[in-house]
Amino acid sequence: MPTIEFFGIQREARNALENQVRGLLAGEEFREDCVFVTAADSRVLDWQGRSRPFIRVSTRSAERADRFRKLLHHTCDLEIVRIDFQPMAESSPDEGQHNG
Template structure:
């Protein structure tokens, strides 16, 4: 699931940017897999103290990472994070009903 996070934007800026990102993703087959994360307001500044907001996209897919670059690179500063995934390996079969975490 590609995760899209906003850093250094005001609430209004983030809302506008999220709308634009959603517009650009609208025709993509993976759009329904994307999640948008908004945390507490943050400030992002460079060494000289200038504001440097950016969007971070985290994904396991190399192809999707490249697609995000094409779709969003002219819209905002963009950080792409390639996530590695290692499934849990234990001596028993994984119970898919609770994602392998045992009894709930």
């Protein structure tokens, strides 16, 4: 599930950028797998105190990472993170019991 996060972008601009990103992804087969994360407003500043907003995309797929790079590189600074996802394991009846 590719995760798309917005950092250093005020609410109105963030909503507009999210709509733009959704439009760019509309033709992609994996669009239904994407999730958009909206957190509290944040500031992203460089060492000199200048604003440096960016989008972070986290994905497990190298192919999708490359596709995001091609689609979004004109919208905002872009950070792409390759992740490893481990779904929660179902516990067996014996699990969690320790023999003293």
